[in-house]
Structure formats: structure tokens, C-alpha cells
Amino acid sequence: MQRIRLRYTKRGRLRFTSHRDFQRAFERALRRAGIPMAYSAGFSPHPKVSYANAAPTGTGSEAEYLEIQLAQHRDPQQVRELLDASLPAGLDVTDAVEARTSGLADRLQASVWELRLEGVDPAAAGQAVEAFLAAGEVQVERRTKNGMRAFDARAAVARLEASAGEGDRPDGNACAILRLVVRHLTPAVRPDDVLSGLRATADLAPPVPAAVTRLAQGLLDEETGAVTDPLAPDRDAATTAPPTAAGQSAAKAPSGASPANSGEGTA
Amino acid sequence: MPVESVFPRLEALLPHVQKPIQYVGGELNSTVKEWDDCDVRWSLMYPDAYEVGLPNQGVMILYEVLNEREGVLAERTYSVWPDLEALMREHGVPQFTVDAHRPVSAFDVLGVSFSTELGYTNLLTALDLAGIPIEAKDRTDDHPLILAGGHAAFNPEPIADFLDCAVVGDGEQAVLEITDIIRAWKAEGRPGGRDELLFRLAKTGSVYVPKFYDVEYLADGRISRVVPNRSGVPWRVSKHTVMDLDEWPYPKQPLVPLAETVHERMSVEIFRGCTRGCRFCQAGMITRPVRERSITGIGEMVDKGLKATGFEEVGLLSLSSADHTEIGEVAKGLADRYEEDKIGLSLPSTRVDAFNIDLANELTRNGRRSGLTFAPEGGSERIRKVINKMVSEEDLIRTVSTAYGNGWRQVKLYFMCGLPTETDEDVLQIGDMAVNVIAEGRKVSGQNDIRCTVSIGGFVPKPHTPFQWAPQLSAEETDARLTKLRDKIRGDKKYGRSIGFRYHDGKPGIVEGLLSRGDRRIGSVIRAVYEGGGRFDGWREHFSYDRWMKAADETLPAFGVDVAWYTTRERTYEEVLPWDHLDSGLDKDWLWEDWQDALDETEVEDCRWTPCFDCGVCPQLDLDIQIGPTGKKLLPLSVK
Numbered sequence: 010m011q012r013i014r015l016r017y018t019k020r021g022r023l024r025f026t027s028h029r030d031f032q033r034a035f036e037r038a039l040r041r042a043g044i045p046m047a048y049s050a051g052f053s054p055h056p057k058v059s060y061a062n063a064a065p066t067g068t069g070s071e072a073e074y075l076e077i078q079l080a081q082h083r084d085p086q087q088v089r090e091l092l093d094a095s096l097p098a099g100l101d102v103t104d105a106v107e108a109r110t111s112g113l114a115d116r117l118q119a120s121v122w123e124l125r126l127e128g129v130d131p132a133a134a135g136q137a138v139e140a141f142l143a144a145g146e147v148q149v150e151r152r153t154k155n156g157m158r159a160f161d162a163r164a165a166v167a168r169l170e171a172s173a174g175e176g177d178r179p180d181g182n183a184c185a186i187l188r189l190v191v192r193h194l195t196p197a198v199r200p201d202d203v204l205s206g207l208r209a210t211a212d213l214a215p216p217v218p219a220a221v222t223r224l225a226q227g228l229l230d231e232e233t234g235a236v237t238d239p240l241a242p243d244r245d246a247a248t249t250a251p252p253t254a255a256g257q258s259a260a261k262a263p264s265g266a267s268p269a270n271s272g273e274g275t276a
Numbered sequence: 277m278p279v280e281s282v283f284p285r286l287e288a289l290l291p292h293v294q295k296p297i298q299y300v301g302g303e304l305n306s307t308v309k310e311w312d313d314c315d316v317r318w319s320l321m322y323p324d325a326y327e328v329g330l331p332n333q334g335v336m337i338l339y340e341v342l343n344e345r346e347g348v349l350a351e352r353t354y355s356v357w358p359d360l361e362a363l364m365r366e367h368g369v370p371q372f373t374v375d376a377h378r379p380v381s382a383f384d385v386l387g388v389s390f391s392t393e394l395g396y397t398n399l400l401t402a403l404d405l406a407g408i409p410i411e412a413k414d415r416t417d418d419h420p421l422i423l424a425g426g427h428a429a430f431n432p433e434p435i436a437d438f439l440d441c442a443v444v445g446d447g448e449q450a451v452l453e454i455t456d457i458i459r460a461w462k463a464e465g466r467p468g469g470r471d472e473l474l475f476r477l478a479k480t481g482s483v484y485v486p487k488f489y490d491v492e493y494l495a496d497g498r499i500s501r502v503v504p505n506r507s508g509v510p511w512r513v514s515k516h517t518v519m520d521l522d523e524w525p526y527p528k529q530p531l532v533p534l535a536e537t538v539h540e541r542m543s544v545e546i547f548r549g550c551t552r553g554c555r556f557c558q559a560g561m562i563t564r565p566v567r568e569r570s571i572t573g574i575g576e577m578v579d580k581g582l583k584a585t586g587f588e589e590v591g592l593l594s595l596s597s598a599d600h601t602e603i604g605e606v607a608k609g610l611a612d613r614y615e616e617d618k619i620g621l622s623l624p625s626t627r628v629d630a631f632n633i634d635l636a637n638e639l640t641r642n643g644r645r646s647g648l649t650f651a652p653e654g655g656s657e658r659i660r661k662v663i664n665k666m667v668s669e670e671d672l673i674r675t676v677s678t679a680y681g682n683g684w685r686q687v688k689l690y691f692m693c694g695l696p697t698e699t700d701e702d703v704l705q706i707g708d709m710a711v712n713v714i715a716e717g718r719k720v721s722g723q724n725d726i727r728c729t730v731s732i733g734g735f736v737p738k739p740h741t742p743f744q745w746a747p748q749l750s751a752e753e754t755d756a757r758l759t760k761l762r763d764k765i766r767g768d769k770k771y772g773r774s775i776g777f778r779y780h781d782g783k784p785g786i787v788e789g790l791l792s793r794g795d796r797r798i799g800s801v802i803r804a805v806y807e808g809g810g811r812f813d814g815w816r817e818h819f820s821y822d823r824w825m826k827a828a829d830e831t832l833p834a835f836g837v838d839v840a841w842y843t844t845r846e847r848t849y850e851e852v853l854p855w856d857h858l859d860s861g862l863d864k865d866w867l868w869e870d871w872q873d874a875l876d877e878t879e880v881e882d883c884r885w886t887p888c889f890d891c892g893v894c895p896q897l898d899l900d901i902q903i904g905p906t907g908k909k910l911l912p913l914s915v916k
Contacts, residue, residue, distance in 0.1 A: 039586070095586075
């Protein structure tokens with residue numbers, strides 16, 4: 010039984026895909042791509058897929074992870090290409106490795122987020138960040154299934170920096186960009202909780218909803234605040250180095266397999 | 277001139293609404309064409325929420341048929357939920373298509389598919405959000421044509437004020453013919469404006485343009501006649517009928533949504549039309565004659581569709597799927613072919629007979645046997661003769677006995693309440709039938725955990741059926757009758773706990789009845805309901821009976837009629853019905869005879885295996901039924 014770990018994205022308008030929506034789309038993509046999946050036993054067998062730590066609906070992501078189990082051995086790069094071709098543009102599969110270590114989920118300790126705040130003055134954002142970081146604790150509230158819940162948004166934040174971004178509107182609007190490194194704790198602190206915290210500590214209120222994107226997930230280096238590639242240990246453990254280009258830069262390997270959308274019909 | 281996408285403005289609203297994914301498009305197999313490369317542009321609307329509208333086969337078929345044509349583009353639009361509607365109004369975002377997020381007002385045509393009359397208020401919402409005048413008379417040459425289709429379009433009169441035109445019958449060829457007429461008119465420089473275009477469409481004899489017909493009324497409120505007010509416009513508008521389904525294997529590339537929808541499966545229409553002759557069934561009457569897709573055509577559509585979608589379930593659709601002449605071979609062939617692939621097969625709309633249990637067993641060869649659904653429709657033998665649902669209680673018991681014997685544990689039975697000539701006794705017999713089903717199930721299976729669910733809907737008389745003259749049962753009487761049945765079932769000590777009872781109150785049925793058999797005067801009611809906040813009337817949480825009754829009380833007295841006049845009043849032979857000038861192919865005299873037969877409790881056979889009984893469709897349309905068997909086999913697959 011082979012396990013393959015995949016990194017995928019939620020880009021552009023498809024960031025509004027909920028995790029449940031993604032699961033259905035992914036399982037259909039597996040069928041279209043003809044991936045020889047392992048199935049669970051029981052009345053209604055389903056393909057074995059483990060999802061880890063999905064980004065909230067409405068936030069984009071460059072770094073989502075999941076693991077699939079195959080019934081037959083396949084080249085991870087080929088699986089990546091087939092699935093990428095099979096999924097709608099925006100849900101892109103950007104990396105694949107064969108699992109050779111345990112506990113992918115355990116390695117997802119922290120996330121790097123980018124928050125684009127259109128119409129926010131970068132200097133004001135910088136001051137808000139300073140106030141937030143200076144606070145020992147920042148209580149925020151979020152609506153959950155069980156009503157409003159209050160918790161601290163400060164402790165989970167490992168890094169938070171503000172910089173100036175180019176406004177994406179022609180009128181040259183101000184735009185601040187926040188880079189946030191947040192530890193995965195319980196209760197989970199999401200980017201919007203940090204925004205609530207900035208509003209609570211420094212009255213920072215973006216005029217339009219922030220465009221939020223997860224840039225990375227992985228092990229957190231507490232010293233530098235760096236978040237490292239969670240698939241690296243699997244790559245390192247591969248003794249017989251497979252023909253894999255590292256990380257996201259994996260180019261389209263010309264393997265002769267054509268995209269499996271449909272094709273050979275029986276006329 | 278390119279049309280700007282409203283997406284950047286919409287995007288800012290999406291974080292504030294429920295299930296934003298339904299508004300972003302990008303479905304697998306969706307199509308976005310260059311605006312400037314096309315000269316005829318359609319927006320297609322299903323006037324309900326995305327989750328209901330997306331899987332609609334009609335819209336999906338037309339979307340693909342139109343987009344396959346060079347120089348033609350089609351995009352889809354659905355009703356937005358009130359949370360987004362409020363934000364769109366606040367921020368000035370117009371009704372948009374989900375494909376390229378273009379404003380609906382920029383297209384040449386807005387084609388709206390009405391499966392049910394309860395979508396009418398949603399049409400008005402969409403028009404208003406689009407910035408298109410709600411009433412056709414206020415539109416200019418710059419506005420799209422508002423075109424209705426779907427089953428409810430067989431009586432478009434209640435929405436005549438809001439429509440420019442309507443098409444009755446199959447849409448595949450019709451949309452292409454309309455496209456050609458629009459293209460020619462535009463190429464000529466739009467001579468004569470909107471009226472000339474509508475006139476050209478009306479002249480074909482198969483596009484209904486309400487404004488070219490005047491309705492005259494009698495002093496008592498009935499219609500005296502409906503007359504064309506312009507020469508060259510036909511007295512009656514005929515329906516479209518596609519004959520060879522194998523020539524129209526659509527959808528070839530079914531849309532696969534990211535959002536969750538009501539049907540998540542690959543659907544193949546295995547035949548169109550039905551001649552069982554159930555007298556309450558509008559679909560069966562207006563879609564005649566029967567036209568089968570061949571076994572090989574079905575096999576190919578399933579194969580290509582599964583490859584294009586990755587769906588795990590195939591639905592073999594029609595009005596009575598087990599009636600396909602080669603259904604046994606189709607079911608076995610598909611079950612064999614996909615045995616390894618964990619593809620589920622489903623066969624909605626099956627009849628009560630033992631053959632269907634064999635079929636059901638075949639379809640669930642690899643899966644679990646949970647529930648089977650049958651629709652006896654009427655509780656007593658007598659009422660089943662009235663509605664021409666030819667199934668005896670012995671048939672039913674024999675069928676469920678086989679089902680329970682084959683490992684099925686739950687049977688669901690569908691019935692209607694409020695059928696013509698119905699008495700309390702007819703309805704109370706539904707309880708007896710359920711008891712007999714449970715008793716048989718316990719006996720055959722030797723177990724007590726047998727369940728039977730009785731599901732009851734209120735009967736609504738529909739245009740172009742033998743019951744179009746029938747009085748509808750009032751909401752109060754419907755509720756009283758169902759309460760008696762509920763008390764009877766609950767009071768049964770031995771079996772009551774094994775019987776599930778589901779029913780709806782009679783009020784929504786009255787509104788549906790008002791809209792189904794309404795005439796142009798109902799338009800004022802629909803408009804008042806819309807202005808009073810009416811939206812999504814097919815959804816219980818949004819539907820308000822009081823809002824409808826209030827609107828009717830305010831507007832109808834001016835015409836000397838009321839809700840009861842439209843619903844619970846029996847019509848006579850002489851009465852001109854609001855939809856008489858729309859020709860479904862059925863001979864009105866035959867419908868009347870069938871109505872008289874119903875009152876005499878006389879049944880009529882199916883013309884597929886008995887001689888023609890002159891319903892009128894085939895000679896009028898110069899057609900014939902098209903059925904197998906072809907004797908062919910499912911294609912062996914060259915690729916696997």
C-alpha cells in the first residue's frame with residue numbers, strides 16, 4: 010500500500026470553496042484521473058484520503074496538504090500531474106512525495122499567512138501591529154456553533170509584520186500587507202481573529218474584507234520564525250532519490266501521459 | 277463592445293454571505309466564451325437557488341447545445357439568496373451570470389426554465405436586480421428578450437405581463453431556431469426594433485408572444501376568447517418535439533459543481549414522454565409521445581459522462597424508467613460494466629410491479645438495500661381507477677413481499693390527497709394499505725424491524741390534463757382529511773409505530789393551484805407578492821400563505837374573481853381555458869372524454885401495448901411513438 014502526500018492550492022475565486030466542497034471535488038478528480046485508490050471497507054466504501062488542517066472558507070492558500078492511499082504503486086509526480094489536470098484551475102496540485110515518514114499532520118505546527126488590507130495605510134497598520142505585539146494578551150470573540158466564544162489571539166502569534174503593498178486598484182489606493190506566522194494551537198487562531206485583535210488593540214478597521222492567503226505550513230523554527238516544508242523529511246528519507254524537482258518549482262515532467270479529462274470515446 | 281465582469285464588486289460581498297462558492301462559477305465542464313466573438317448571447321436562468329438549479333437537466337442541455345454553436349454563447353444565472361440580494365442592492369451589483377459574471381442585462385435573451393410555478397416571484401427578483409423593467413411593456417430595444425420555457429410555460433398566462441415570449445415543449449431545437457432569427461435580425465441592423473423581432477418569432481407558430489394576443493372576458497369573469505391582435509400571428513402556438521433522442525445526446529459534458537447540490541450524479545434521460553395516462557400527471561400528458569433513447573445511446577452517454585465528471589452515481593431518468601423496452605438489459609449491462617468501479621445506479625420513478633424488484637436487486641448488486649419507493653398515488657382501488665393509476669392492492673402486496681423477501685427493509689409509498697371525487701374513506705384506506713404492507717413484511721422477513729413510510733402531497737389540478745376542469749380541494753379540507761388519516765395511523769397499536777407519516781399542509785397547494793390554472797389577471801397578484809417581499813416560494817421557510825392571500829384579496833376583487841374561483845371551482849366543457857391557445861398536441865375533446873371516464877371510474881390502457889386511443893398528439897404533430905426493443909447490446913468498451 011503506497012501513500013502519497015500532496016500539496017495543493019486554493020487560488021482566486023476558488024478560495025470560496027469550503028473544505029467539504031473540496032473533498033467532493035477531490036474525490037471526483039481521483040476518479041476522472043483514474044488513480045488506483047485504496048478504499049475503506051464497509052457498506053459504502055470510500056477512497057482513503059486524509060486531509061490535514063484545511064484553510065477556512067474564503068481564504069486562499071498556497072499550502073494545503075493531504076495524503077492518499079493507493080492500491081497500486083504509482084509515480085508521485087505522475088499522480089500530481091494527473092490530479093492537477095483533473096481539478097479545476099485554482100485548485101492546483103503543486104507538490105507530491107511518497108510518504109516515508111510518519112505524522113504529516115504533526116509537522117503542520119504553524120502557518121504563514123499574508124493579509125492584504127486594501128485601503129489601509131501601511132503606517133497605521135505598522136502601529137497596530139506594534140500595539141498588538143506589545144500586548145500580553147488580546148481577547149477576541151468569534152461566533153462558533155455554540156455561540157460567541159472569547160479567547161486569546163496573542164499567544165499563538167509567533168510573528169507579525171506590516172509592509173506597504175501596491176494597491177490593486179487603478180486609483181492608487183493605499184494597501185497594507187501583513188505577514189503573520191501563527192502557531193496551530195487549540196483553540197485555533199485564524200487570520201480573522203488576529204484582525205479582530207488589531208481592531209481591539211489599535212482600532213484598525215479595513216474598509217473592505219482582507220484578502221487572506223496561507224503561504225506555508227510546516228515546522229516552526231521559534232528562533233527565526235521560519236516555517237519549513239513539511240514534505241522535506243519524506244524527500245530526505247527517499248534513499249533512492251526519485252526524479253523529483255524540489256518543492257513548488259517542480260516543473261511539468263514530460264512523461265507522455267496526457268491529461269485525463271475524457272478523450273477516447275467509443276463512437 | 278466588451279462587457280465588464282461584475283466579479284471584483286461581487287467578490288467584496290462574498291465574505292458576508294452563506295455558501296459563497298455557489299456564486300463564483302468555475303464548475304468543471306463550464307464554458308466561458310469571448311463576448312466579442314459571438315453575435316447571439318443567451319443567459320439561461322433556473323429561478324431557484326444554485327443548489328437546485330445547477331443539476332437541472334434542461335438548463336444543462338441548452339447551455340451545451342448553445343455553446344457548441346459557433347458565434348453563440350450561453351451563460352447561467354440562478355436566484356441569489358436574500359442575504360446576497362440585500363448586499364447587491366446596497367452596493368449596486370446587478371444580477372450576474374456565474375460563468376463570466378456578466379450582467380444579465382447585457383445579453384440578447386434571458387431564457388428562464390420553469391419546472392414549477394413557485395419560481396415566478398424569483399423571476400421578478402432577478403429582473404429587478406438585473407435592472408430590466410419587470411413588465412414587458414416597459415422594456416426598450418436595449419433590454420434582453422425575456423423567454424420562458426419548461427413545464428410551467430404550458431400555461432404562461434399568469435406571468436404574461438413579465439414575459440416577452442415563451443416556448444412550449446422541448447428546447448434543444450427551439451433555442452437554435454430562435455438564435456437564427458435573432459442573428460438575422462441583428463445582422464440586418466435590428467429593423468423594426470423589438471416588436472419586429474418578436475413578430476418574426478411569433479410567425480414561426482411555435483414561439484408564444486403574449487403581447488400579440490388579447491384576452492377578452494365575460495361578465496362573470498370567465499374568458500370569452502383569446503385573439504391575435506396582429507395579422508400573421510397564429511391563433512394557436514404549437515409545442516416543440518424532438519424526435520430522435522440519440523441525435524441529441526446531451527448533456528455530453530455535465531457540469532460538476534464545487535458547491536453541494538440536490539443531485540450529485542450523472543443523469544441520462546432514457547426516454548422522454550409517457551403514455552401511462554395517469555390523469556393527474558401534467559408531465560405525462562404534455563411530453564407525449566414516448567421517445568426512447570436506444571440502449572447503445574444510453575451506454576455511450578453513461579460512459580462518456582462518467583469520464584467527464586467523475587460522478588459515483590448514474591441516474592437513469594424518465595417519467596417511468598422501468599418502462600423502457602430494454603430496461604432489464606440496460607440495468608444489467610451497466611451493473612456488469614461498472615461492478616469494479618463502485619458506481620451506483622439509480623432508477624427514479626418506477627412503478628409498482630415485481631419486475632421492478634428484480635431491477636432494483638440488479639442495481640444494488642454491490643451495495644446495500646435500504647429503501648424502495650413506490651407511488652400508488654391513491655389509497656383505494658376506486659380512486660386509483662379515477663386517476664388511471666392501474667395498480668391493485670394485490671399487486672402492491674405481492675411487490676413489497678418480494679422486496680422484503682430480497683432483503684429490503686424499508687418501503688416508501690407516495691400518495692396524493694385531494695384527488696377528484698375523493699372522500700375521507702379513500703384517504704383513510706392509505707392507512708390500511710400501510711398496515712398490510714408492514715404485516716406482509718414481518719411475515720416474509722420473519723422480523724419486526726420493518727418500516728413503511730407514507731408520504732402524501734396535496735393534489736393540484738394542472739393545465740393540459742384531464743383534471744384541468746376539476747375542483748381543487750380547499751386547504752382546510754385537505755388538512756382535515758390528513759389529520760383523520762394521521763389519527764388513524766397513530767391509533768394503531770400493533771402497526772402504528774412502524775409507519776412513518778409525512779405530509780404537507782394544504783396551503784402551498786392552493787397557491788400552486790392559483791398559479792397553475794391562473795390567467796393574466798394573476799400577474800397583479802404575483803407582482804404584489806414580490807413587492808411584499810415574496811421570494812423562494814418553493815421553500816417552506818420563505819413561503820408565506822398569508823402574503824399570497826393578502827395580495828390576492830387586494831388585487832383580484834377588481835376583476836370580480838377570487839382565489840376560490842381559480843382553485844376550488846369546477847370548470848365546464850364550454851369554458852375557454854387560459855391556456856387553450858397553447859397547443860400541447862392533446863385534443864381537448866379527448867381530454868374531456870378522459871375526464872368523464874375518470875368520473876365514471878373507467879381506466880384507459882397505455883398505447884404502447886394497446887391500440888391508439890386518439891389523445892391527438894401523434895397525428896397533430898405528424899409523429900409516432902418511438903420505442904424499442906432494438907435488440908442491440910450495450911457497446912463493449914474499447915477503453916477501460
